[in-house]
Amino acid sequence: MTLNKIKKNNQDVFEALFEQYYPHLVKFAEGYLHDLQSCEDIVQSFFISLWTNSDKLSITSSPKSYFFTSVKNLCLNKLRDLKVQDKHQVLYIESLINSDAENEVVDPEIFRMIRNAVDELPPQMAEIFQKRYYEGKQLKEIAAELNIVEGTVKTQLFRARSTLRDKLQKSTKIILVF
Amino acid sequence: MKNKLDVGIIWKKIHRQTNDLEEKELASWMKNHPERQEFYKKTSSYFETGSQIEIKDIDVSSAKKKIYFQLFILPKLRFFARGAAVFIGIAVIAFLFNEIQTKTISEKFVKRIEPGSSKATLILSDGSRHTLEEASNKKLKEKGTIIISSGKQLNYEALSSEKSEDLRQLTKRYNTLNIPRGGEFFLSLSDGTKVWLNAETRLSYPIQFEEKERKVELIGEAYFEVTPHNDRPFRIVTNGQVIEVLGTSFNVNAYPDEDLISTTLVEGSVKIKVDETGQDILLEPGFQCRIDKSNKTSAVSKVNVLNFIAWKDGDYVFDNETLEEMMSTLSRWYDFTYSFENNIPRQLRFDGKLKRTDKFEEILTIIENTNEVKFKIEEKNVIIY
Structure with a gap:
């Protein structure tokens, strides 16, 4: 090992x-x-x-x-x-949503949930999310590929993440590690 | 008002889902704290726009150089600096300073707090004291009895040649085994009864037991496996209760500095006489009797007995124990003192299993990982903050 x-x-x-x-x-x-x-x-x-x-x-x-x-x-x-706590793993899930596919092994369970949740997004939103996070493309590139303005890509990503988070929060339980 | 802010509130704020209470909480948390306002700003923008760091933009090689310098070059430099020019000395001091800042407390100090080991002091009936330690055999003699210590275990063996009148004398001669903080010992009494003694514990017993009863006095914690003898009850006297048994296995926890005396029965049956009330309590296997000295109450409840005797096999099992109870238990074995800073929830409950051989720093890290408390160590005192 x-x-x-x-x-x-x-x-x-x-x-x-x-x-x-x-x-x-x-x-x-x-x-x-x-x-x-x-x-x-x-x-x-x-x-x-x-x-x-x-x-x-x-x-x-x-x-x-x-x-x-x-x-x-x-x-x-x-x-x-800083007197901040992450009671509901908001930051953890955010971080995983924002990370690239290579992090899959960090928490396979959550990663699988993210993938499933992505599949349930509206098609264009899912596509933008895929391109941004799984393929690591820049906003500019995505906008050009899909022939939409950069601002739209940005908004769609924000909505995608919000939806994902809401879904994940419902299905993840908080674990106090000991 | 709680003093910690849940990050979920910032998330809600971005999504315009906060209620008045949460708005107030957020505002008061940020008020007069520029560094918190900065965190709020950064977090909101992360929530809004997502990650700003591209993997390919992260400079791995310069990071590598930086930590290589700290890990492999700095130690050599430090050695070299003793005889070198002043300016190098200054550079080294700057780096040392930097290093001290980045090192966590546990790395720096904990080495002084170590797990306990087998050690005890035996006081014979003539008042002489004998230190028993691991890896040192000792053979002592009381009248009619040979006492052998292997460094972990103490055995009493009667010499059969003694006359019965002499034997009666022996029942009046008491020995005391004293286990310090950070110690443990195993004892095999003249009737074959086995006793595991935990840290900060004292047991007094006659060299040979009387014909009618077997009586010992206990302060602290011990696990007994009493050899069955019909019509010759075994009595354990503690401050607060007397336990009477015929032949059974059970754990007694009776520390003078704690309000609770608990007796946990593994097998057989025991009768507990409560000093204060004169009440008799009969205990069945799998049950625990807890006597509270502070308010003179007693309660019997079903427990997972293995948790309470795990210590004799080298484990600590904490099952819904308060932070305070846990620190108290650990402090006897690791021999440290501790103090709580204000605002620390002493009644916070923990579950967990530890090895008694675990390094102290590992245990603190495990507890710190729950993000409920932090530890600061000063010599042998642990501050919980």
Whole structure:
């Protein structure tokens, strides 16, 4: 297992994991902190503690879900200082909706729900959402492809996310991790 | 007014779904807090326009350089700086400062708080004290009895050659086993009764039991497996109650600094005599008797007994326990003191299972991960805030 190699202080494995996950974790953190600098800082501090505490790690989940859960918790700690709480996982779901398809493994259950919910959106809205988040296209590109103005793309995306959120909120239960 | 804002309110605000109460809550949360206003602004715009960060725009290589410097170059630099020019010293101090800021508290201090281990002090009838520790065997002698400690376990073995008159003398000679905070020990008494003693516990018992009864005195927590002897009841005297049994397995938790005395029965049957009321309570297996010293009440209820004896097999199982109860239990085993800052909900309830060998910092992290409380450690004191 890869994490055992970190435990043995294997720099190459650490580097590979860093390269693979860093950008996705930063983007995931954006859902909580909303600015690039704080997101980068928090993910970097996570990797530093991953390395320095590698001998004390005891991870039962997959490395991927361990990484995302840890970053999520670090973000929530930061929000706690601002006296903000995320009772209904609003930020978590927002972050997953906004993240790219590669994050599927973070929380397969929620991701499946997002996909199902996307399928139920009105056709054009679903198409725009797909292009934006699954294919990673810019608003401009999408507008050109569909021959509509950028403002419409933006509005449609906003509505799509609102609808998704409402659906997801009904079907997700809050979990207090212990 | 709650002092924490649920992010759902910001979501509702964007969608024009807030009611007056939520509007007020949002306004008062933001008032006079520029950093919160900033968060509100950023969050709203994230909710409105979605992600602003493109994966391909994230600069992985410069981030990598940054943490590589901290992890692999800085430690060497620090070493080098001792003899190097002042300006390097300043650079290092700047980095150190930076590092100290980013390190979490648990990383820095927790090493001083360690899980408990097998340790005890045995006080013989002549008042002599003997320290029992892991990995050190000891053989002691009281009249007619050999006492052997393996460092984890203490055994009493009667020498059969003694005359019966001498034996009667032995029933008046008491030994005391004292387990400090952060300790545990296992004891096998002269009648074969087994006793697991938890941290901060003291048990006094005669070297040999009388013919008519077997009596011990307990302060703290212990699990007993009493060897059945007909017509020779086993009595456990604690401050607040006397437990009388013939042969059974049960856990007693009777710490003097806690209001509750609880007796949890695994098998057999026990009778509890409550000091205050003189009342007798008969307990069936799977039930727990809780006596509250503060208001002199007692209650019997069905419980999951395994949760209450898990400690003797190296686990802690918390089932709907308050933060305060949990801290109290942990503090005896990890030997620390703790204090709550104001506004911390001490009655908050937790579920969970921990290993008694878990590192203290891991346990704190697990609890912190619920996002209900945070910990600050100063030497051996833990501040919950």
